[in-house]
Amino acid sequence: MATRMIGQAGNLARLRQWRDSMPGNSYIFAGAKGSGRRSLARVWAQQLLCEDGTGCGRCRSCRLHYRFSHPDCTVFEADPDSSLIPVARVRSEISGDILTLPTVGERRVFIIDADALNEAGQNALLKTLEEPPVWAVIILIVTVPERLLPTIRSRCVLLRMEPYTAAEVEAIVATLPTEGGTKERATDTTQLWRRLDAGQRKFLLNLTDNSPGQIIPLITDGDFGAIYNGTRDVFRTLLTGGLTDLLVDCAAFFKEQRDSLSLIFQLLAARLRDFMLFAAVAERTASEEQGMPAADTAARTPLPADKDFIFARERDEMQRLWEKQRSSTLRIGRALSLLNKAETAIANNAGFDIAISNLLLQLRKELTNAHSG
Structure with a gap:
């Protein structure tokens, strides 16, 4: 053969x-x-x-x-x-x-x-x-x-090695485990991949640089769907929830999924990058409109296209969340830095519970109107 x-x-x-x-x-x-x-x-x-x-x-x-x-x-x-x-x-x-x-x-x-x-x-x-x-x-x-x-x-x-297209990745995901594995496992992997929505697939393709061999363990070795949905809930809570929800429910999610912490941070970072697209457009539009006649202000910079978003299916919700808080690119950039610092601190044996609680509070401060400067 x-x-x-x-x-x-x-x-x-x-x-x-x-x-x-x-x-x-x-x-x-x-x-x-x-x-x-x-x-x-x-x-x-x-x-x-x-x-x-x-x-x-x-x-x-x-x-x-x-x-x-x-x-x-x-x-x-x-x-x-x-x-x-x-x-x-x-x-x-x-x-x-x-x-x-x-x-x-x-x-x-x-x-x-x-x-x-x-x-x-x-x-x-x-x-x-x-x-x-x-x-x-x-x-x-x-x-x-x-x-x-x-x-x-x-x-x-x-x-x-050449980059793979999304279609090639899907075809490989359907066949890769059969070598040295079983047909049943290949079928299971294919079903897991197809069960993911477009945003989840796009995130995995971006995260792994279209690397099939890295995608396989992410969707088979843990509950990727639960981690994905849980991270989305954390993001919503950061922007609209109360402190109790943040420090109890969200902190509990981090603790429960501690073994997948790197994946959670990458999911949050991807959402922040999508979030930043709205801020960047608003800031660019405001700059362009300075000194513009009122009749011309309709010629605004268009919103980014769906293809620009990792989580395109959630674009409308993300826009509503951003419009409620009007977070700036500077503040969103600081939020991304907070994720990197927290991950490094935890890797260097910082106290997990305290590090996560501090991270959640600092992220909330940067992303919402609770920020003072």
Whole structure:
């Protein structure tokens, strides 16, 4: 069975060209976690090892590859109890083993998690990159190429992952868990994704930079819908609720969802950015109207389009909330800074309950008419 890839059309075309006229033995596949770097490496490995060079899915090599049992395709990742590939493993299992001739075909492919290589590990790999055997293809998987030593980068051909469209993400969400998982889990994931409204999906796409591998755990490992709705309620309470609601109900929500605190802060930050659009338009309009004849004041700057909002379906409610408080871009910007400071303080072991209570009070002060200056 052939290993298929959704999206990455430009990179797939580039890899087909490289397969036919290899520009080198060593490559860097760079992109965010969950962007499909390993999947793309496996697709190319299948093509490189395939008997007819296409990744046909029918030959012995492709069948072995699909079962993750091809003797000429080796994946190196960090040790289970560590975040690193030890230098000893680099020397013995990569630099040493790479000298062994292929078992099935004419090539051997080594897929290496380069994020798990410290400077010593990279230096241990360097000689292999300088003088690789003709049959070896080395693919380094990395988040940011610049974290690799210049001497490593100069010996590799760089390929950067392409962004996915929303349609591609949805298609991947429907199929990603089937590899090494179950059809039922894939179906469940698809249903969870489709159950999200347009605003929730847009938020996840923005949050993960359209990274399917990061979206999957967000919608399967916790109750994303409850966190999303709870954060929306917190935002409403900040702007229209009483102090008791804020310091009891909202604080309780934070405590209950403490393990998802980073997600909550990101949801609140996204709402504040949407909120800021109304303030920015109002301030720009006021500036444009200074000195304008009364008859011309109807030519106001138009409100942002739905596409400008992350939570477009809640635009009307957000506008009503903003018009009630008339928060300025300066105050909303300060509110965003408060979120960052609170998250940092809690990460540095500040008292959780006190930090959240102070945050809620300070946010309320910045966003409502309770602010004094």
